Amino acid sequence: MPPTEDRANTTSAGPAIILVEPQLGENIGMVARAMANFGLSELRLVNPRDGWPSEKARAAASRADHVIDATRVFDDLASAIADLNFVFATTARERDGFKPVRGPVEAGRALRARVEAGQRTGILFGRERFGLYNDEVGLADEIVTFPVDPGFSSLNIAQAVLLMSYEWMKSGLADETETNFSGPELVPATKEQLHSLFAYLENALEARGYFRPEEKKPKMVDNLRAVLTRAGFAEPELKVLRGIISSLDRFSPAMPRGDGSPGDDPRRLPAGVARSRAKDQES
Numbered sequence: 001m002p003p004t005e006d007r008a009n010t011t012s013a014g015p016a017i018i019l020v021e022p023q024l025g026e027n028i029g030m031v032a033r034a035m036a037n038f039g040l041s042e043l044r045l046v047n048p049r050d051g052w053p054s055e056k057a058r059a060a061a062s063r064a065d066h067v068i069d070a071t072r073v074f075d076d077l078a079s080a081i082a083d084l085n086f087v088f089a090t091t092a093r094e095r096d097g098f099k100p101v102r103g104p105v106e107a108g109r110a111l112r113a114r115v116e117a118g119q120r121t122g123i124l125f126g127r128e129r130f131g132l133y134n135d136e137v138g139l140a141d142e143i144v145t146f147p148v149d150p151g152f153s154s155l156n157i158a159q160a161v162l163l164m165s166y167e168w169m170k171s172g173l174a175d176e177t178e179t180n181f182s183g184p185e186l187v188p189a190t191k192e193q194l195h196s197l198f199a200y201l202e203n204a205l206e207a208r209g210y211f212r213p214e215e216k217k218p219k220m221v222d223n224l225r226a227v228l229t230r231a232g233f234a235e236p237e238l239k240v241l242r243g244i245i246s247s248l249d250r251f252s253p254a255m256p257r258g259d260g261s262p263g264d265d266p267r268r269l270p271a272g273v274a275r276s277r278a279k280d281q282e283s
C-alpha cells in the first residue's frame with residue numbers, strides 16, 4: 001500500500017463533495033473513503049452535528065487521510081458553494097421547480113465537461129434522515145437522482161457519494177468498459193488437442209467400467225463430447241484436465257499418490273496376476 005502522500009498526489013481535479021449537516025462521523029469517514037476510491041479529494045461539510053475534526057471519521061475513512069486532512073467546514077450552504085460555478089443537488093424525491101433533472105451517468109459526463117472547461121463544480125448531499133430541504137436544492141443548478149426502487153429509495157450518504165464518484169471517474173475513461181487489469185490471454189485449443197483428450201478420457205473411463213450397459217456407450221460418449229466441446233477450452237485448460245484424469249486413472253484411495261507405484265494396487269492388476277501374487281504372499 002503506497003503512503004498517504006502518494007495517494008493524495010494521484011487524485012485529479014474534480015467536483016467538491018458537499019455534505020449538508022451530516023450527523024455521524026462514521027458516515028463522513030465512509031464518504032471520504034468512497035471519494036478516494038474514485039479520485040476525488042475535496043470534501044466540504046456544512047455544520048456537522050458532532051463538530052470537526054472527528055476521530056471516528058478518520059477511523060472509518062480507512063486511510064483516506066488526505067481527504068480527511070483537507071476537509072473544510074462551513075457554517076451555511078451558501079458559503080460552502082460560493083466559489084463554485086456549477087452545482088448538482090442529489091435527491092430521491094421529485095421537487096417543485098424548473099431545474100433540469102439528470103441521471104448519474106449523464107451528470108457524471110456533464111461534470112467532466114465543465115471541469116475540463118475550467119469550471120469549479122460541486123455535488124450536494126443531504127442529511128442522513130431526510131436529505132436536502134427545498135430551499136437548499138434551490139441553490140443548485142441542476143438535480144441528479146438515482147434509478148432506485150421507488151418503494152425503497154433512501155440511500156446511505158456514503159452509498160450516494162460512491163455512486164456519483166464512480167460516475168465521475170468512469171466519465172474520464174477513454175473506454176467505459178476499461179479495467180485496471182485483465183485476465184491472461186489463452187490460446188484456444190486445437191481440435192487435435194481436444195480429440196486427444198477425448199480419446200484419453202474415453203480409455204480411462206473404459207478401464208474404470210464407466211460405460212455400462214455396453215450398448216449405451218456410443219450415446220454416453222456423444223454426451224461426454226458435447227459437454228466438453230461446448231465450453232471452448234484453451235490449451236492450458238486441457239492440460240489441467242488431462243492431469244486430473246491421469247491422476248484419477250493411476251491412483252486410488254487404497255493406493256494414494258506418494259504410497260508407492262500405482263501398479264502395486266492389486267485392484268488394478270489382471271485377475272490372474274493378482275491371484276498369483278496373493279498365493280506367493282501366503283506361502
